[in-house]
Amino acid sequence: MDSLWFRKFGGTGESASDIVRLFCFPHAGGSASSYTALSRALSPHIDVRAVQYPGRQDRHRETPAGDITELAGRIAERLRDSTETPYAFFGHSMGALVAYETARVLHTWQVPAPVRLFLSGRGAPTAAPNRHDVLPDDRAILTVVRSLGGTSAGVLDDPELREMALPALRADYRALASYRWLSGDPLDLPVTVLTGRDDPVVPVTEAARWSEFTRSSCGLRVFPGDHFYLDPQVAGVAEALMDELRPLARR
Template structure:
């Protein structure tokens, strides 16, 4: 793994250098997730795509750092970390909470005059589709039950008290950030938004995912996969093909809403 110099070292993980890349794909984890979740994506994409995985504080090698408990602050810090990488087009892929962070990062990049190439919003309802949720207020048993239900965490970690003690603070902080997030109306993005969702995802219905089209004037697409919140695990190869084709052959992909 190679890292850049400066402040971005803390936030950005590049598992596979891609010196001939034509575009950068910045991958943003779900609540409780880490940069390593995107290692398979980095392994699978072609050398034309430089995959950068974001590492939030409070987990893995950053576990001793305080967690960030608001989406807005997280987006500010991620945007700052991405500033050195704007020599190539920057695409964003966020799953669940990462999709919200990606949306707010895209807003900030646009304000800086360097709009994202595209936002892939996975497993998350559109920002304008609010739900009242309180997972971050639950006790340990409630948090663990939520993680088990979503089936995105290694079951062995949920049965190990020491591992739980390490991961639950980040899980709680991330849930607090995303559950207290409130969409602030503003100009739509100019970049396309490509939403992806599982057809049995209790965190985002197909119609809630379709509503991402309201947040861009650059065209919107929606792909629905069989599965729940972590449908990505079962459909990795198809998602890699979709993302790669969309990034490298934009003229071959429809930019109209569907």
């Protein structure tokens, strides 16, 4: 598996054929390391691989992707030979869209589908841009990121670290602002939607609309917290993922 794109932070005590592999897609401006705590909470039962987008951390010299579907296609290309082991996707915020679009690409290629999509902190897509994604300049981006919080918000208080983070944030918000859902058949795979009860940008009703995008089951789990509910609720989220994934592991 391509170690440039997929990072592993926790060990697994079982053989690869006996576990489900979970690919985790970061939020806007986020990196693979944002899933360190979740990876460790799920080990050794789930083989977690966090996606490292271009343009951040050790890939900071690469040009960040400026288009959601283009990024999804690049990820799918690197996943298509790793779909024999049962696998699932977890995406938070922007990562939920990237995970969903990656699943759509893989579907068109007729490769084995994920056993489940976990879509977190993001409302269902629409044909029009989400008003929270259309930000005019760096100042607006920084204001929104600070207001949403999360473990990475404190990085923006350091001028040097802020300058390093801005290129990825600009590209990600440009990708979000230009994203348009292209009409197509619903995916035929189960979905679990996770969201924070007090998320200021994702009302629970918008998160619940993901049920319209699958022919299979769609569950909704609401956690205490806001947009980055995952940080303080990592143990509860890990338990929710385990509830869905452990029965799917190969016996």
